[in-house]
Amino acid sequence: xxxxxxxxxxxxxxxxxxxxxxxxxxxxxxxxxxxxxxxxxxxxxxxxxxxxxxxxxxxxxxxxxxxxxxxxxxxxxxxxxxxxxxxxxxxxxxxxxxxxxxxxxxxxxxxxxxxxxxxxxxxxxxxxxxxxxxxxxxxxxxxxxxxxxxxxxxxxxxxxxxxxxxxxxxxxxxxxxxxxxxxxxxxxxxxxxxxxxxxxxxxxxxxxxxxxxxxxxx
Amino acid sequence: xxxxxxxxxxxxxxxxxxxxxxxxxxxxxxxxxxxxxxxxxxxxxxxxxxxxxxxxxxxxxxxxxxxxxxxxxxxxxxxxxxxxxxxxxxxxxxxxxxxxxxxxxxxxxxxxxxxxxxxxxxxxxxxxxxxxxxxxxxxxxxxxxxxxxxxxxxxxxxxxxxxxxxxxxxxxxxxxxxxxxxxxxxxxxxxxxxxxxxxxxxxxxxxxxxxxxxxxxxx
Numbered sequence: 001x002x003x004x005x006x007x008x009x010x011x012x013x014x015x016x017x018x019x020x021x022x023x024x025x026x027x028x029x030x031x032x033x034x035x036x037x038x039x040x041x042x043x044x045x046x047x048x049x050x051x052x053x054x055x056x057x058x059x060x061x062x063x064x065x066x067x068x069x070x071x072x073x074x075x076x077x078x079x080x081x082x083x084x085x086x087x088x089x090x091x092x093x094x095x096x097x098x099x100x101x102x103x104x105x106x107x108x109x110x111x112x113x114x115x116x117x118x119x120x121x122x123x124x125x126x127x128x129x130x131x132x133x134x135x136x137x138x139x140x141x142x143x144x145x146x147x148x149x150x151x152x153x154x155x156x157x158x159x160x161x162x163x164x165x166x167x168x169x170x171x172x173x174x175x176x177x178x179x180x181x182x183x184x185x186x187x188x189x190x191x192x193x194x195x196x197x198x199x200x201x202x203x204x205x206x207x208x209x210x211x212x213x214x215x216x217x218x
Numbered sequence: 219x220x221x222x223x224x225x226x227x228x229x230x231x232x233x234x235x236x237x238x239x240x241x242x243x244x245x246x247x248x249x250x251x252x253x254x255x256x257x258x259x260x261x262x263x264x265x266x267x268x269x270x271x272x273x274x275x276x277x278x279x280x281x282x283x284x285x286x287x288x289x290x291x292x293x294x295x296x297x298x299x300x301x302x303x304x305x306x307x308x309x310x311x312x313x314x315x316x317x318x319x320x321x322x323x324x325x326x327x328x329x330x331x332x333x334x335x336x337x338x339x340x341x342x343x344x345x346x347x348x349x350x351x352x353x354x355x356x357x358x359x360x361x362x363x364x365x366x367x368x369x370x371x372x373x374x375x376x377x378x379x380x381x382x383x384x385x386x387x388x389x390x391x392x393x394x395x396x397x398x399x400x401x402x403x404x405x406x407x408x409x410x411x412x413x414x415x416x417x418x419x420x421x422x423x424x425x426x427x428x429x430x431x432x433x434x435x436x437x
Contacts, residue, residue, distance in 0.1 A: 144365070151358050152348040161344055162362065165337040166369050169377055196380070200372070207368055211361045214282050 001085060005093030013101075019068065020101075027061045027109045035116045047120050051179050054113055055171060058106050058134065065105060066098050066142035067159045070150035087216040091143065091208050098139035106131050122184030130178040133197045137170045140201060144208045147215055170200050225420060231413035235262075238406040245402060256314040257403060258410045263307035264332075264374075266414040270300040270422075271339075275367040278360035290356035291429055293363060294346065295422045301339050303418060308332055319384060328385040331373040338366045 013020055034053055038045055073081075081090060110131065114121070121127045145163040149155040173196050180190040239258035274296035281289035311329065312322035323329060342362050349355040378385065 148345070148358055148362055151354060152345060153350070154348050158345065158348055161341045165334050165341060166365065168334050169369065169373055172377070203368060203372075207365060211364060214357060215361055217357075 001089045002093045002096070005085065005090060006097050009093065009097040023061060023065045023105060024108065026064055027057070027105060028112060030057050030060060031109065031113050031116065045117065047182060048179065050117060050120060051182055052175055054110070055134075055175050055178070057113070058109060059138070059167065059171060061105055061109065062102050062138045062142060063160060063163060065101060066139060066146050067149075067156065068146075069094055069098060069143055070146045071155060073150070082216065087213040088209055090216070091147070091212040094143050095136075095140045095205070095208065098143055099136050102135035102139050103132060106135055121182045123181045123187070126181035126187060127178055129194070130174060130181055130197075133194065133201065134170075134174045134178075137174070137197065137201045137204065138167070140204045140208055141167055141170065144204070144212070147212065151215070170197070173197050173200065224416060228413055228416035228420060231409050232417060235406055235410035235413050239410065242406060243402055253314055253317050254403070256310060258406050260307060260310040260314055262407070262410045262414050263303050263310060265411045266418055267300050267303035267307060268374075269415050270296050270303060270418050271367060271370065274300060275363055278363040281356055281360045285353070285356075287352065287356065290360065291426055292422075293360060295425045295429075297339060297342060297363065298425065299418045299421050301336065301343075302421075303414075304332065304336050304339070308336070324384070326385055327378045327381045327383045328374075331378055335370050335373050338369055342366055 034057065038049075038053075107128075110127075142163055145166065146159060149159040149162055152158050173193055177190055177193040177197065180193070235258060239255050244252065244254050274293050277289045277293035277296060280286070281293060308329070311332075315324065315326075315329075316322045319326075342359060345362055346355055346359045349358060
């Protein structure tokens, strides 16, 4: 059931390619704006700023990419799903699909970002692992808030208000862990940060799984 | 008149706690000195806030399970007063920090995280205002309330302990346990928590009654 739903998301995305193209363009222009406004190449921009800026770009892209996940569903279509599938499998399929999308986006973003701003990352494998964890965390948090925001009026700005404060803890740990990977520290030094990330993700996923059925009913 | 005794108790405890906090003998510790008296105002605010917000979350869960509109009203009013306590906690903390750390806001992890918590609960209120249908509002804001509480606990209790913080009780500073052992503080501190929480509950019961009257007038 979950696989069918994920397939459905893929097909929908493929049919309206303007959405995904828009996100890619959004990502590219944000990277370019940062590059132009700092007017710097690597060596002049501090590694701490390099890293923080990258995650802020990813955050904004993610909010824009996931925001449409529930906003795009029309009333009639939601009713149709309601009759067909269990809410748990619906939210899990959304989270898995958007994890994949965000992972693709953040990898693409990283390549482009490193291309214009220079690449100071030393432990590339671990940096990618943090990117993966970040995609899972962002997609699960944002999917739930997008579901909440879609029920209210004025939902596009509400999406940012609801999700930003909740995402801050996740983002802080992500920035710290990725900074360590960037500096090429010994991996055992920051395993506990990765575990914290895992714990936050597990918490959010558990909450989504428990709470979404209630949201679904309204 | 319905149960009056706990209101009298509340006034009595708070009178005792405020006088005790200002007048009783306090232990002398380095750096903290007399500012340790802020324990009875600042720390009790956060204890009160945690109690009220926990109650708010419990009522949110009960609302989701039963759909009883009364629980929704309780939930939002507990959150309202919880937010008030959080603001007071931040202000009393800033006044204290002005003396102990030299500036009211120094970006300490504990200060930042409590500010984030405040943002989350303000978002909760904004969310409530942007939904018109009663049932819809109750259900969705109850869900966000639970989410907010799940973010509150790590923000206040877990993440500050993982980083360096100047806040007492964190990063090896003389903290709660160091002076909690001192019975001169304890005899004021614990009653003060109860007193402030009772005051919060009193405010909540007034607000709930106000809402009931408003609703009756509308109908």
